[in-house]
Amino acid sequence: MYQLYYCRGKASLTPHMLLEELDVPYQLVPIDVKNNQHKTAQYLALNPMGQIPLLIDLDVKITETAAICLYLSDKHPEKNFAPALGTTERGLFYKWLFFLTSNLQAELMIYFNPQHYSESDKAGVKMRAYENISGMLDLIENQLVENQSFATGPYFLDKHCSAVDLMLLMLSRWTSDLAYPARVRPCLNKLLNLVVSRPAVIRAFNDENIVAPYF
Known part of the structure; x- marks a missing residue:
């Protein structure tokens, strides 16, 4: 199951919408940016940049909104959220x-x-x-x-x-x-x-x- 670390209305909204569109199992993990939860040692151990969003897929950690979107779209090509490779x-x-x-x-x-x-x-x-x-x-x-x-x-x-x-x-x-x-x-x-x-x-x-x- 995917885990998406997110903060309300931030850039993480894009992969959040995409996960819903893909209709795949995932878990939302809220991060309270206002209270600097993204700067805690626990979160920095997952993402040293201390940024949102973060997608975890088993032992793979993906950061950067566009990278997450590409990763998810390519893992689920049948959903057509990215055109075919090479086109x-x-x-x-x-x-x-x-x-x-x-x-x-x-x-x-x-x-x-x-x-x-x-x-x-x-x-x-x-x-x-x-x-x-x-x-x-x-x-x-x-x-x-x-x-x-x-x-x-x-x-x-x-x-x-x-x-x-x-x-x-x-x-x-x-x-x-x-x-x-x-x-x-x-x-x-x-x-x-x-x-x-x-x-x-x-x-x-x-x-x-x-x-x-x-x-």
Whole structure:
């Protein structure tokens, strides 16, 4: 049985949703980040970086949200949460999954934690991060418009919901209080509503006591 170490609403929400979608046995292990439970010796013995999420599969420990999503998707290929290896579609899957984790998530972390990057110009750091986030969300919106032109979809990559859609929903939640959040972009809003209507996604949200509005 998988074990997912998670914290409510954090990046661990993506593999949590994916585990529900895969319909496989797993156990949730809550970690109280506010009380620094992720910095305890017990947790650091499992994940020396002290970060969330962490997936344990027997004697294998997987960290990093994108890595966990790839690991789970490849272990359960029949569920179609990642395109087949060696295909063009798989290349696009890599492109967008790592764009989300390496760019959008990274800028959101800067936006919410400007003090980690500058003590003297926190407002400036936050503004630059906001501008970058807005540009990335616009890029995603433009890609969705292009997808419509080629009659692909209804999900981000094709007719199948993938780990990219789940990660995009998780990160879009983080933008909910921004001046120009993800949901104001028409195509992105349509996609997010489609993903959040999935029963497995709702089950994960219920597990974490996440209530509407979801993004």
